[in-house]
Amino acid sequence: MEILFSVIPVLVFLVFLFLLDSFKLVFKGVLFASLSWGVLMATLLYLLNVSHPVFAPVAEELLKSVFVLYLIRRGKAGFIIDAAIYGFASGAGFALAENLFYLNAIPEASILTWIVRGFGTAFMHGGCTAIVAMLVVFGKSLDQKGLLFPILAFISVSIIHYTFNLFYINPVMQTLGIVVLLAALFILIFRYSEQRLHNWLEVEFSSEVAMLNMMNRGEMLSTRAGKYLDSLKTSFPPESILDLYCYIQLYLELSIKAKRNLMLRENDFPVVVEDDIDLKLAELKALKKRIGKVGEITLMPLLSMNYRDLWKLNLLK
Amino acid sequence: MKLTAEKNGSEVLLKIEGRVDTTNYGEFESSVNNAITDEIKTILMDCSEMNYISSSGLRVFLVIQKKMMASGGKFKLFGMQNSIKEIFDISGFSKIFEIYPDQASIVK
Numbered sequence A: 001m002e003i004l005f006s007v008i009p010v011l012v013f014l015v016f017l018f019l020l021d022s023f024k025l026v027f028k029g030v031l032f033a034s035l036s037w038g039v040l041m042a043t044l045l046y047l048l049n050v051s052h053p054v055f056a057p058v059a060e061e062l063l064k065s066v067f068v069l070y071l072i073r074r075g076k077a078g079f080i081i082d083a084a085i086y087g088f089a090s091g092a093g094f095a096l097a098e099n100l101f102y103l104n105a106i107p108e109a110s111i112l113t114w115i116v117r118g119f120g121t122a123f124m125h126g127g128c129t130a131i132v133a134m135l136v137v138f139g140k141s142l143d144q145k146g147l148l149f150p151i152l153a154f155i156s157v158s159i160i161h162y163t164f165n166l167f168y169i170n171p172v173m174q175t176l177g178i179v180v181l182l183a184a185l186f187i188l189i190f191r192y193s194e195q196r197l198h199n200w201l202e203v204e205f206s207s208e209v210a211m212l213n214m215m216n217r218g219e220m221l222s223t224r225a226g227k228y229l230d231s232l233k234t235s236f237p238p239e240s241i242l243d244l245y246c247y248i249q250l251y252l253e254l255s256i257k258a259k260r261n262l263m264l265r266e267n268d269f270p271v272v273v274e275d276d277i278d279l280k281l282a283e284l285k286a287l288k289k290r291i292g293k294v295g296e297i298t299l300m301p302l303l304s305m306n307y308r309d310l311w312k313l314n315l316l317k
Numbered sequence B: 001m002k003l004t005a006e007k008n009g010s011e012v013l014l015k016i017e018g019r020v021d022t023t024n025y026g027e028f029e030s031s032v033n034n035a036i037t038d039e040i041k042t043i044l045m046d047c048s049e050m051n052y053i054s055s056s057g058l059r060v061f062l063v064i065q066k067k068m069m070a071s072g073g074k075f076k077l078f079g080m081q082n083s084i085k086e087i088f089d090i091s092g093f094s095k096i097f098e099i100y101p102d103q104a105s106i107v108k
Helices: A002-020 A028-048 A055-073 A080-105 A111-141 A148-166 A171-217 A224-234 A238-266 A277-299 A307-316 B025-035 B055-070 B082-091
Strands: B002-008 B011-020 B042-053 B074-078 B098-100
Touching: A002 A080, A002 A111, A002 A171, A028 A055, A028 A080, A055 A080, A055 A111, A055 A148, A080 A111, A080 A171, A111 A148, A111 A171, A171 A224, A171 A238, A171 B055, A171 B082, A224 A238, A238 A277, A238 A307, A238 B055, A238 B082, B002 B025, B011 B025, B011 B055, B025 B055, B042 B055, B042 B082, B055 B074
Parallel strands: B011 B042, B042 B074, B074 B098
Antiparallel strands: B002 B011
């Protein structure tokens, strides 16, 4: 019974979050890797026997978050929803392993202890790592490239974690509070994020299709985008203009297909992987290198180049 | 957006007119759902009067396709204007849906 209370609730909540992801942004393999990361980090800290009241929460929060921060940095988590779920999974894995260690160490503890640990502590662990992930992604969506948001996130969750461990209020009430608050917070944030994702898909998809259509028909010069590209002739050598043009065309094609795959995933269809997709992704990478930072900045008025772009291309494989 | 339905046994012919975009995709989806009953095994969608479709509209098409596949039915589109067909081709949705130039070319 103890084991049920200490490990099952947080896994059930993780499944609940996974089901809330109606766009199916989360990949099961990455989710499992996030969970495993948490287990690994809990094992590491258990072996190191870190128990300082201030240092332990900070170390735990830092270690739990490393994997989801890596995912965000590599563009494998592009929205608040997927980042939060991966973050929660790391925290859940951590709590799961930690509770198993405690079960082994103090088998005589009362059932109430395991209820508090299984619902309260475990949810706090998952919730804190999810908050780090959400804040970092939110910062990226505001084009904040510095460390402001990661630092803010770590300070916030370290304080939450530290305060939680002090049990200022009745542990059962604290546990109940954290479960209700987290569920409400996730539902609200997921709704907001899904709306944003929907808008992103809607507006960008239509404009990208229209622009690519124009390019494929050779009517690009009659558009504003074409005129802008034409005006660059005075500033760039002809081969660079050609690279910029090819980059836009290939980027649009891949971006549209990535969005198609997102729509397919949303409706449980298998994603379509074109035979030449690896070649095209490699070509896009080579073109990106050739146009350089100056080229990317030059194309900003035409293509919305943000951190999500890297993420969405992952949907092509 | 206007949707008309004409039932013929286990088949229904849906004719869509106008735009399917973010402002009316919900209405489009519920109109289609109303037209599909349990006995319907084939949906023929006449797209000749549809002059715009956004990603929201495409997603409704996917929902219909999913529903028909689950019930062992068919969802066939025909008569698309070139500009609309290009959207399907560019995005690769042509491989997902059965698309025919006109109603006569649909093999029953």
